[in-house]
Amino acid sequence: MKAIVCNDFGSISDLKLQEIEAPTPGKGEVLIKVLATGVNFPDGLLVQGLYQAKPACPFVPGMEFCGEVEALGEGVKHLKVGQRLIGSSKDFGGFAEKIVANAMMVLPITDDVPNTDAANLMCAHGTAHHALKQRARLKKGETLVVLGAAGGTGIAAVQIGKAMGARVIAACSSQEKLEMAKENGADELINYSDENLKDRIKELTKGKGADVVYDPVGGEAFAACSRSMARNGRLLVVGFASGSIPELPVNLTLVKEYSVIGVFWGSFVMHEPMIFMQNMQELFAWYREGAVRLQTDEVFPLSRTQDALAKVMNREVKGKVVVVPDALLD
Template sequence: MKAVICKEFAPRAQLRIEEVPEPLVKPGQVVIRIEACGINFFDGLMVEGKYQTKPERPFTPGSEAAGTIIAVGDGVERLKVGARVLAFAGIGGYGEQVAVDAWKVFPIPAEMSFVEAAGFLITYATSHHALKDRAQIRPGETMLVLGAAGGVGLTAVELGKQMGARVIAAASSDEKLALCREYGADETINYSTEDLRQRLKELTDGQGVDVVYDPVGGNMTETAVRGLALFGRLLVIGFAAGDIPKIALNLLLLKQSALIGVFWGAYARSAPEKNAENIAELMDWFAKGKLRPHISAEYPLDRFAEALDVVMERTVKGKVVLVTGNSGHSKEGVPA
């Protein structure tokens, strides 16, 4: 089978597609014939050795995959051959097949396509866990989303509205903010042309926001902390800007606010039953038409480098998905 191979931690331009053996199913695992795989920012960090987890080399990047189960290992009862599923693979998604521990695999509703499924799990599960479990957001609270048109940011906008919050979306262009409004944003801030701190004051009558969803980091994080309301919470999702900010703790003391780390992958491993309940709730919302993943573009597997570049360069809105061609339905890098 074909798969993208990372032999050493190095610039992502050194990744290559190679012929590799098909995976063998082990006890507690399933093998999935991959139809589509989501591209994530941390995929690029991982192959360059800059991510918090460093797989043994060689490995195939790609943490979320969708497809059909073709083999079931001993001890697996919940999943059957032929089931349509999505998976939190960790690695292995940029290929034609992957073996995954069964607890990381979830059936998808009939209404969900493989492409939608491939762009669903990590972004929605991260935002759902962040808002529900970590921030414990309440109806009527005001939330600021930084990087709001990106993969996780847009799901935070959508889920924030689903959970009853007033959502302020902040992004770097008017085009991105128009998409955020389509997904439910009540107010928008273009931080390329507007002063983020001043606009937050204006939009909250000087009270600040209750929750900040921050997948960006960099110099905007401190501005967002200063924009928190009394007892506000800033969710640390990631550092797409490349810089990990240093925050003066007196800013938290004065407003009795909190910085809260969010690492959905670690949560899923430590609390698989609760995580499964959260995923089931998301699937129910999707089946009822309450969620609609935004897939910006689909690329065939042999154009993985181009797909990864647009994600790493932060030019994309929503999600980018690799399509293996197993179903013959790839769209060659055009908007989905």
């Protein structure tokens, strides 16, 4: 089968499309023909050796996928050959024509969910959902500030924040991106390229500050939000798309009495798989109601996975991009 292989940690351009042996499902596993694979910021970090996890090289990257069951491993009774599903794998492997996954970490999907939507639903929306529901315990009527609100996980946070009843303030680096955030439900907009983020948050909250901040950006935006929190607020550390890991003057948390909370979706999925599955069921319900929508910016063939990752890492994506095996695009 064909797969994108990371032979050594390094530049995204070093990734190779190679012919490798197809995997075989073991006990409790399922072999899946990949139909589409979501492309996420952590994928780009992973191949550069900059992510929390560092798999042994060579390996096939790719965290989330939509596919069709091709073979069942020993003991797998709840799935059947030909069934369409979504999933993730702790060993990655999504940028390939086939993947083996734990049968308990995949979820059957119905025919009304397109492959591209399905492939992109788990990681970004799953992260935002876990962050706002389990980590922040976002309440109806609270004010949520979403940084990077036009990226895949930012749009997800805007949509899910609205579904949970919050007032959502979207912060982006351009007017074009803000318009996308508005189309996805944001109540208020801040262009932090032109406006002072801290002052605007204070102004829009009438001096109270944000109840919850969803931050996948880091850098200066985090620093501004750390000074813009309401009492009992929750500042969610989701990622560092800016490339800068900020430092926190912890005296701010003491004086303002707010919490800084880390969000690591991969750890959540591994340690709380049943709650993860409950979250996914709720996400699909919101999807069918139209409260959650997938914004697919571009579809790339598997052979151009490097280009897809570069687009994500350069923060040129509005929504998500997806990779599809070349044979399925012919």
